Structure formats: structure tokens, C-alpha cells
Amino acid sequence: MNRLRKELSILRGNFLVLMISWIFLHFAFSMIYPYEVLYLQALGASPSTIGLIGSLGTALLCISTIPGAYIADRYGRKKII
The missing domain is CATH 1.20.5 (Single alpha-helices involved in coiled-coils or other helix-helix interfaces)
Incomplete structure (x- = not known):
């Protein structure tokens, strides 16, 4: 357990905020991409x-x-x- 805690100790402060923001950003973009294809098809691409x-x-x-x-x-x- 101490080894895991030591390995995860880097995930704190600004780095933790950055990682959580990155996860939400990718989650949002992954929801948009399928509709982007449909939108481009509707435009005639x-x-x-x-x-x-x-x-x-x-x-x-x-x-x-x-x-x-x-x-x-x-x-x-x-x-x-």
C-alpha cells in the first residue's frame, strides 16, 4: 500500500487539476466527434x-x-x- 501511495504522490496540486481537466476535455471531445461526422455529411462532404x-x-x-x-x-x- 505504501508503494502505491508513493507512486501516486505525484498526483497532487496543480498536476492533479491539470490531469482532471485533461480527462474532462477528452470526454467532451469524444462526445462531439461522432456528431462532427454527421454534420460534415449533412454539409455534403x-x-x-x-x-x-x-x-x-x-x-x-x-x-x-x-x-x-x-x-x-x-x-x-x-x-x-
């Missing part, structure tokens, strides 16, 4: 266009993570947030 839009969103997230981390390290995460 083809299946390949819908797939491209989803892929571009994921690719942009992956690409923006690296410069975002660099900027946060350079200027401080509190100023960036």
Missing part, C-alpha cells in the same frame, strides 16, 4: 474529405506539441497558460 479533416486535426495536434513544449520551457509554463 465526402467520406474522404471527412477522413482528411480528422487526420489533419490529429496531425496538427502532434506537430504543435513540439513547439508548444519549447515555448513553455523557454518562457515558463505559467506565463503560457
Whole structure:
């Protein structure tokens, strides 16, 4: 039990708030994604266009993570947030 408590000791303070916020954010987006496809179909988008839009969103997230981390390290995460 002490080992588990020691492992989970990192989950406190601002980090805990950030993790809980991240969980709620992903939960909210996972509820939106199925309707996004239906909305794009209603607008007349083809299946390949819908797939491209989803892929571009994921690719942009992956690409923006690296410069975002660099900027946060350079200027401080509190100023960036």
C-alpha cells in the first residue's frame, strides 16, 4: 500500500487539476466527434474529405506539441497558460 501511495504522490496540486481537466476535455471531445461526422455529411462532404479533416486535426495536434513544449520551457509554463 505504501508503494502505491508513493507512486501516486505525484498526483497532487496543480498536476492533479491539470490531469482532471485533461480527462474532462477528452470526454467532451469524444462526445462531439461522432456528431462532427454527421454534420460534415449533412454539409455534403465526402467520406474522404471527412477522413482528411480528422487526420489533419490529429496531425496538427502532434506537430504543435513540439513547439508548444519549447515555448513553455523557454518562457515558463505559467506565463503560457
